Amino acid sequence: MPGAAQEPAAPEATESPGDETTVPAPTAPPPPEVPYDDRLIRLSEIVGSVHYLQALCRPEPASDAEEGQEAVSSSDESDWRALMEQLIAAEAPEAARSARLTAAFNRGYRSFASVYTRCTPLAEAARARYRSEGATLASEIIARFGN
Secondary structure, three states, rough: HHHHOOOOOOOOOOOOOOOOOOOOOOOOOOOOOOOOHHHHHHHHHHHHHHHHHHHHHHHOOOOOOOOOOOOHHHHHHHHHHHHHHHHHHHHHOOHHHHHHHHHHHHHHHHHHHHOOOOOHHHHHHHHHHHHHHHHHHHHHHHHHHOO
């Protein structure tokens, strides 16, 4: 029959009642979206940027600290990193969210590291601006979404 040769072939494998088909295991649903995630990502970038600029522009420790002035400790450089670690521990117990916050911190750090290799007035101004933006953002997150 010439007409039968032109019909599409039926699928070769047919399911019979005894055949088991492999169904992929269900994946865990993504964690619920936190309403302030975008703000938290931005805050992480800011903390990374300030961490870099703080280390770049910190004053040199005085050999004899004048009375009433504190010498800059070597731990000042790690304060912003420690703050970020605390933020991640509090806000991102799951690995994917933690990775997003860490990536944002690193992105902020690298964005200034690629531009500034020494402290300049513009770097000081950026540090002040970012500190202000970060404080505003943190206050907004707490006021709007805090308990």
